[in-house]
Amino acid sequence: MDELEFRRRILAEPSTIDKDLETFAEQDTEKHAFINDVRALDAEIHSALNVPVPENLAARIIENTYAAEEHRTEEQTAEEQTAEQPLDTIIEAKSRFAFKRLYLAAAASFLVAVSIFFVTNKQHTLYSVGEHAFAHLYHEIGSLDKHEAIDLAYVNKKFATIGGHLDELPGKVTYLTFCDFQGKKGLHLVFESDFGPMTVFIVPSDEQPFGTGAEDFSDERFAGHINRGERADTILIASIGAPLDSYNSMLNSAIRWLH
């Protein structure tokens, strides 16, 4: 074995240093130092590659697999049934479908009529801020259970698309998504505070305001406040008992508009 072979073997497999290598390195402090260096490097590589695994991944994999399998079996059964049907029942099924189609058409036109009624009435049905905000929050209540930090630079990349920038928040951002707020695209984020997760909606305020009525609102679980800004309405919602005012002013001073 020569020096090069020695180094190649250690670097290729630092965890399996055999007798040959040990004998070669014996009495040679430099070679021993090399072995130790590579082992230290390997420990670093190990820990760097050891990225955190998402919570409950195994349970989710198993659940999704069984769900997908069930879905596939159902589809297969349906297909088999269709294939097995004799010709006359297929004809009958078709005529039954034609009958159903009439109902379907009637139902569809009724649905269109109802939708038109609601769409044309939309401008007149303004919700209160609290109703609107809580409906949205409860719809995505799982957003409060996230703990993994989202990089502020990434938050700002998203926020910039509606012209805003966040300097910093009093805690790490753990949830971030664009949402539809009655037809307007706004940012929905959650950050961790000393008083639990807090929700922020930032909704551009052109055209239509975010709900009407009182700026402060609450229910038995959460309290919120809306800041009506020139560029956007900013809503902050926290658990009851949290110092909403001070977090609200921190939030407002963190938001800047780019243009």
Added chain:
Amino acid sequence: MTEKQKRYEALVHIYHSELFRFAYWLCRDQSVAEDLVQETFLRAWRALDSLQDQHAVKPWLLTILRRENARRFERKQFDYADVENETLVDERSTTLDAEMEQTVIQRQIGKLADEYREPLLLQVVMGCSGDEIAEILDLNKNTVMTRLFRARNQLKEALSSDDDQLRGASK
């Protein structure tokens, strides 16, 4: 619960973490990695009856996962730009120094060419032997050993030049 389910669930519990990490380092994207692992185990479930040799489980799963990853490039690329290149930092690292060090080394691992990175991942993350890596990657063992050597050698050099720069900057 059927025998097949028991066998399957044991498999998921044993291998999901390693496979997730391997997938993460292949695609550098947490949600894509999750999808890859999910798809791998779904295919594994469907083909479980064909798996006879218990010792071959790991190479078998890895082969499925690598194929799934390759299919990702064949399909129209989805817009994953939003989360691309996010670097996951292990939150268990307590000191800032350790965290910074880890980010530096993660970046360097990310810079390795695929042909060097993949054998290294198989060895370090999956605990595969040289022979197993050769089988999974369809290479001969000497080539695998050379690539492992080059991968670590490049990391070693890159990290020591980073250290030199840091020392230079602090002077």
